[in-house]
Amino acid sequence: MSLLGILDRVADKATFDKAIGPAQRAVQAALRPQALRDLLHGTWLGHPLHPILVQVPVGGWISAGLLDAIPPLRPAATVLIGTGVAVAVPAAMSGAADWSEQGIGVRRLGLLHAAGNTVALGLYVGSLVARAQGRGGLGRVLSYAGLGVASGSAAIGGHMSYAQSSGASHAATAARALSSEWIDLGPLDDLPEGRAALRTGKGGSADVPLAVVRRGTKVDAFIGVCSHLSGPLYEGSVEQVRGTDCLVCPWHGSAFNLDDGQPRRGPAANPQDKLEIRMQAGRVMARLPGRDR
Ligand code: FES
Numbered sequence: 001m002s003l004l005g006i007l008d009r010v011a012d013k014a015t016f017d018k019a020i021g022p023a024q025r026a027v028q029a030a031l032r033p034q035a036l037r038d039l040l041h042g043t044w045l046g047h048p049l050h051p052i053l054v055q056v057p058v059g060g061w062i063s064a065g066l067l068d069a070i071p072p073l074r075p076a077a078t079v080l081i082g083t084g085v086a087v088a089v090p091a092a093m094s095g096a097a098d099w100s101e102q103g104i105g106v107r108r109l110g111l112l113h114a115a116g117n118t119v120a121l122g123l124y125v126g127s128l129v130a131r132a133q134g135r136g137g138l139g140r141v142l143s144y145a146g147l148g149v150a151s152g153s154a155a156i157g158g159h160m161s162y163a164q165s166s167g168a169s170h171a172a173t174a175a176r177a178l179s180s181e182w183i184d185l186g187p188l189d190d191l192p193e194g195r196a197a198l199r200t201g202k203g204g205s206a207d208v209p210l211a212v213v214r215r216g217t218k219v220d221a222f223i224g225v226c227s228h229l230s231g232p233l234y235e236g237s238v239e240q241v242r243g244t245d246c247l248v249c250p251w252h253g254s255a256f257n258l259d260d261g262q263p264r265r266g267p268a269a270n271p272q273d274k275l276e277i278r279m280q281a282g283r284v285m286a287r288l289p290g291r292d293r
Contacts, residue, residue, distance in 0.1 A: 011105040027100040040097035041266035048167040048269040053091035060084035101267035106166045116153025120146045169270035171227035177203040185284040198234035220258045221275040221286040228268040
């Protein structure tokens with residue numbers, strides 16, 4: 001069986017589910033202020049923060065491994081290891097915030113990912129201590145061991161992203177399937193005022209749900225699958241969030257600015273794909289921008 005097959009098996013195992021629930025609640029309690037969670041998710045950035053932060057420890061530690069092989073460059077390796085250790089802390093917090101809002105399969109693998117990263121971090125801290133004490137040989141052994149563990153753990157993280165779509169925009173996947181044609185959303189007067197309505201557009205093999213909100217004569221239409229975890233955005237509510245009219249997902253409360261689809265509250269970090277609108281003989285027409293080729 002391939003490595004990825006093994007990881008899929010792990011994601012199906014309920015062995016540690018009893019530990020996952022309390023761990024999830026502990027993370028959510030520790031990161032209680034919504035503003036802190038949104039900071040860590042990357043909601044303010046419109047992009048998940050975790051994959052950006054992890055570049056520093058991963059890049060620093062790999063580079064340190066190379067520099068350690070060249071004796072005159074070892075002091076630089078120590079600086080890179082220290083930088084990686086320092087940034088690994090906010091990177092871990094960001095990953096924990098995302099993990100606590102994911103489905104069970106991702107949380108199972110995430111536990112393994114977190115355990116590996118914790119071991120790697122411990123090895124690197126030990127390496128820094130050994131280097132500070134003048135025990136360079138031990139320091140290098142510990143950092144190479146840390147690099148091995150961190151690499152394995154990074155592979156698990158990659159599987160969570162690429163195979164389990166954690167951090168990916170689920171709305172973007174649905175948007176890709178949507179037809180390039182203008183979609184007839186029906187007469188303006190048939191849309192309810194100030195709340196989301198479900199409409200559909202033609203997709204590849206199935207219709208793509210759309211979430212449509214009317215405010216007076218203004219209509220905003222979005223892909224109806226939430227960018228976070230595919231929640232039914234067309235069942236969401238229209239609320240003011242941080243001074244902006246937003247469409248709020250009924251599953252985990254992500255709020256998307258009605259004007260541009262940018263997330264205003266997490267856990268979503270990716271924007272919600274928004275359709276352009278035009279009126280035609282009293283009917284509302286919509287399509288994704290950039291689809292006129
Ligand atoms: S699916 Fe999680 S906030 Fe929408």
